[in-house]
Amino acid sequence: NAGVTQTPKFQVLKTGQSMTLQCAQDMNHEYMSWYRQDPGMGLRLIHYSVGAGITDQGEVPNGYNVSRSTTEDFPLRLLSAAPSQTSVYFCASSSLGGKGTEAFFGQGTRLTVV
Amino acid sequence: TQLLEQSPQFLSIQEGENLTVYCNSSSVFSSLQWYRQEPGEGPVLLVTVVTGGEVKKLKRLTFQFGDARKDSSLHITAAQPGDTGLYLCAGADSRGGADGLTFGKGTHLIIQP
Numbered sequence: 537n538a539g540v541t542q543t544p545k546f547q548v549l550k551t552g553q554s555m556t557l558q559c560a561q562d563m564n565h566e567y568m569s570w571y572r573q574d575p576g577m578g579l580r581l582i583h584y585s586v587g588a589g590i591t592d593q594g595e596v597p598n599g600y601n602v603s604r605s606t607t608e609d610f611p612l613r614l615l616s617a618a619p620s621q622t623s624v625y626f627c628a629s630s631s632l633g634g635k636g637t638e639a640f641f642g643q644g645t646r647l648t649v650v
Numbered sequence: 651t652q653l654l655e656q657s658p659q660f661l662s663i664q665e666g667e668n669l670t671v672y673c674n675s676s677s678v679f680s681s682l683q684w685y686r687q688e689p690g691e692g693p694v695l696l697v698t699v700v701t702g703g704e705v706k707k708l709k710r711l712t713f714q715f716g717d718a719r720k721d722s723s724l725h726i727t728a729a730q731p732g733d734t735g736l737y738l739c740a741g742a743d744s745r746g747g748a749d750g751l752t753f754g755k756g757t758h759l760i761i762q763p
Contacts, residue, residue, distance in 0.1 A: 578756055641692030
């Protein structure tokens with residue numbers, strides 16, 4: 537079972553470059569989200585979506601865009617990469633199960649901006 | 651903004667010892683989840699506690715949700731090297747789901763043989 541698949545696993549960007557982190561899930565989950573994980577900061581929510589065509593901002597949305605054209609895919613776009621965006625990015629999905637619903641995470645994308 | 655404080659941040663103990671990790675907040679959560687994360691991987695759910703005062707056991711791991719649903723603890727009995735990892739607590743609001751989680755900063759646990 538694939539679950540949540542993130543690509544690429546590693547990426548190095550130069551300051552000012554743009555790129556898209558891909559996320560796909562095959563569990564027909566309505567909810568999808570992007571988190572970044574930094575040392576000493578835990579996981580912080582960037583953007584999330586509660587269904588196709590619906591997205592909203594999380595705690596740290598600046599410098600990132602998302603779209604949700606299908607249930608399966610939720611790409612994260614970095615418009616103009618900055619060193620402060622060096623981090624490990626995780627995509628997660630879950631069903632509309634209400635409280636206590638399990639979030640399934642991808643393996644992460646380790647991004648370095650130089 | 652809801653905040654979750656985890657303690658300790660780092661813990662290194664010998665195999666066979668017991669330990670407790672705490673997750674505290676001033677906010678009430680609809681439910682609280684514990685995840686374990688290994689290097690190079692995403693977090694994986696261990697347990698969800700929903701009812702105030704609830705206790706759940708997963709082999710040598712015991713999870714408790716505070717009566718007021720503001721705090722939780724994870725107790726490991728007779729720790730094993732395989733328990734090494736990053737333990738994250740996450741509070742869920744009434745919606746639940748991947749978008750409604752507030753994570754603590756995590757406890758890095760090392761169990762030495």
